[in-house]
Amino acid sequence: MAIPESQLEIWANPGSQDKYKDAHESIRKALDAYGWPNGKPTYDIYLQGSYKNSTTTRSNSDVDVVVQLNSSFKQDLSRLSQHEKDAYNRDHSDATYRWDDFRGDVFNALNTKDSLTVNQGNKCIKVKTPYLDADVVVCMQYRFYEKYLNSTLNNYIEGMAFKSNGGWIVNYPKQHDKNGTLKSKNTNGNYYPAVRIFKNIKSKLIDKNIINKEQVPSYFIECLLYNVPYSNFEARYGNTIRNVLSYLNQQDITNFKCQNGITSLFGDSPDQWSAKNARNFINKTIELWNNW
Structure with missing residues (x-):
């Protein structure tokens, strides 16, 4: 006997979408209020996972929040010709503010807010907000270059990268x-x-x-x-x-x-x-x- 359509209809409906926006906003406000010791970097905050694409189920609880450093980035040049790689290397130098610095600052920013309970996780920072628990993935922008002529004439697929257990994990949540x-x-x-x-x-x-x-x-x-x-x-x-x-x-x-x-x-x-x-x-x- 197959699973009844009535049961599938229940399962097809998304779980509650309440409070995830408030959880997201509480993290954003904590970062906005932080006194960045090296100057405020350029970064994005966005949702990923089931709350982002409405595939939550009734068993979902944690909301996945990405905090992505954009003023520094990692890159993949494997699709470029040697001429394009040379052009890229002429236009770029090593960043002085790196992922490790950014993750430390994000942790400190969240930890200064009395309304948030913050703990270090393996792949993410675990944050208890007054609304929902959040897994905060601290990453830096990742660029998978498909073309590079100069700093304005280039094309890349944007991803994100972060360290876990000493190695880099790359993903493409926006794609x-x-x-x-x-x-x-x-x-x-x-x-x-x-x-x-x-x-x-x-x-x-x-x-x-x-x-x-x-x-x-x-x-x-x-x-x-x-x-x-x-x-x-x-x-x-x-x-x-x-x-x-x-x-x-x-x-x-x-x-x-x-x-x-x-x-x-x-x-x-x-x-x-x-x-x-x-x-x-x-x-x-x-x-x-x-x-x-």
Whole structure:
């Protein structure tokens, strides 16, 4: 017996969107009020993750806030010719204010506010606000250059980079959001409800001790579904889930890309998924679907 449409309708609806804007704003105000010891750098604050793209579920709590340093940046010049690389190197010098400095300042800025409780995490700063708990990812701008003639005639894809366990993690949250919005438009709005359903299925499987939470990050579920063709997403949720599972069960998923369209979804780096864990999630979801 398949999962009833009535249950899928419940899972398709987003969780509460209340308070995340207030949490975001409390962090922004703390940074604005800080007396930056080396002068205020240029930075952006923006949301990423489920609150940004409306794929929250009822089990969501923490809001992901990115604080991105823009006055210094990391770069990838691998697509450039040697002539373009030489031009880039002539126009740029090493920054004196780096990611480590910025992360220290952001932590101090947040820690000075009595309304916030702040703790150091591995990949992020953990902040308890009066509204929602927040994972604050402190990063610097990352530029994946596709062309470079000079400081005004160039083209790059903007990402972000931060250190974790001594190594750099690179991601493209703005590209992720842009591609997800386009996918939603091209599926008549049926993409994001499907993502929410699969995230809720994940929670159900965890509650039943069928899968391990750490092996199926919600971000990777969204990226997995991003690789499914538009035509599989229908207005009736049962048809969509059946189509998606059928497609994934027949595909070699190892070549899938993340929703940013740039990085590979599967691999051995800390910001990639295990194909074995993904295949297990697909199989267990099929079993749940068939044996509801």
